[in-house]
Amino acid sequence: MKKLALLLLAALSFTSAYAQLTRYNVTLIDSLTYSTGLNDVWGYADTSGNEFALVGTQIGFSIVDVTDPANIFERANIPGPFTIWRDIKTWNNHAYVVHDGVGSGSQSLMIVDLNNISNVTLSDPNFNNDAVTIYTLGDSLTNAHNIFIDENGVAYLFGHNLGNRGAIMLDLTQNPKAPVYLGTFDTFYLHDGMARGDTLWGAAVYNGFFAAIDVSNKANPVVMATKATPNFFTHNCWISDNGQTLFTTDEKADAFVASYDVSDLSNISELDRIQASTDTNALPHNAHVLGDFVVSSYYSEGLQIVDATRPHNMIEVAQFQTQDAWGAYPYLPSGNILVTDIPGTLYVLSSTYPKACYLEGNVIDSITNNVISNATIELLTTSNTAQSNALGDYATALLTGGTYTVVVTKAGYQPDTSSVVLNNGVLTILNVKLAAEGVSVNEFEELAVSTTIYPNPSSTSFTIDYEFNNHVNNNTSVIVTDITGRKVFETSIFNSKGKINFGEGFTNGVYLLRIADGTKTSTPIKIIKAN
Secondary structure (H helix, E strand, C coil), rough: CCCCCCCCCCCCCCCCCCCCEEEEEEEEEEEEECCCEEEEEEEEEEECEEEEEEECCCCEEEEECCCCCCCCEEEEEECCCCCCEEEEEECCCCEEEEECCCCCCCCCCEECCCCCCHHHHCCCCCCHHHHEEEECCCCCCCCCCCHHHHCCCCEEEEECCCCCCCCCEECCCCCCCCCCEEEEEECCCEEEEECCEEEEEEEEEEEEEEEEECCCCCCCCCEEEEECCCCCCCHHHHCCCCCCCEEEECCCCCCCCCECCCCCCCCCCCEECCCCCCCCEEEEEEEECCCCCCEEEEEECEHHHHHHHCCCCCCCEEEECCCCCEEECEEEEEEECCEEECCCCCEEEEEEECEEEEEEECCCCCECCCCCCCCCCCCCCCEEEEEECCCCCEEEEEEECEEEEEEEEEECCCCCCEEEEEEECCCECEEEEEEEECCCCCCEECCEEEEECCCCCCCEEEEEEECCCCCHHHHHHHHEEEECCEEEEECCCCEEEEEEEEEECCCEEEEEEECCCCEEEEECCCEEEEE
């Protein structure tokens, strides 16, 4: 759904050329302006805790010391062929730099030794020669659009000059300065991507989809699944820490950062999509996952931080507007964020990464108990609205906690008004029973049931003891969902008192359990599966 964050906090004021731009829940620590345009950025921290920004410029590669984030300075600058596309990743104290300056092969894959970078100065005459190695794959590689290095030290070069320009795979573990060729995915062009384990997630920008590719055999990669993205111009993708959710960007105006359930590759489903709050016509560029958050760079809109704790219910919780942001790197040990913009400025930022308030529930007919789709859920005094889906479920979120009035409407039904208290980082369930016009009905009530769940957390299975205070109808069931809202267990119950065992096949994680009888539901209980 398309949602705008509740921006109740005033935008921060800055004495700069961009003072009029929106910035909230992000603090500018320092910046460095270049005499040339910039492209992507990555980060590096040495064993002593010193931190560096690795910056792609249009005329080379720059290394900036950001250890003291309030006083950043450039330590090295390696000239290179002119390009508006330069990308950087790191492995084993080395930076790997690619560029997409077509026809310029002098720095095909540039490998820069960072082991001594804390002692390097711009006036050092030897660093650019001693620290730099060029890899050309037997003189055949001249350029690549992007690079990713996985946890196993395998580098993936995307959008290169060979074949269909898919992904060249290189082993960096044997010698970081001398990559070993492993294989190539060449079925179609990949603009960008990332890998975890034996799965490569590729952004096929010109095909308009992302691809899940089995790379367990690097010499024979196999496409396992593809999925079109909302604007059919898939620029980048990034997998969640638990491997269950993929996030993508489409590099078009009025496009989205989108989330997908990829736990079952035979049944990939879109969960949610979100745009920048300041301008829905903005163009998203790159998104990266940091725990429960998605950190994205937008052309014109700058940095966006989205709370994706519940991937089907994403909300923007922080933003820093710049001119044409290219990259955003959120993985420094300090927690500081590096952002580059195309005109030529590197920013060092910080954020508290605030959690949102989540409001979710179900809408049903008060007489038939049938689900009601396309009902409108409106939070008065805010800009937030949501629609119930085909199952009657809805989800929305706010940045600021408090007491809110919720109005639910649907043509042919009487409006329902409720008051809810929302708290940051907390899921609030509001189920609504709408009465058809002319029908009188009591308000939706919470299901009266006592429950005990044990053990919780559990490494094997759970047991629930339940007891109702009144009659149980034939629609009563125990329902367990994961944190994305996906149902993982359901069983009917017919007695007013009993015991149920469940959860034997659950993967480690957090789940919500509730008991529902079609017209009423219990308060959700959090359960944890852990070794």
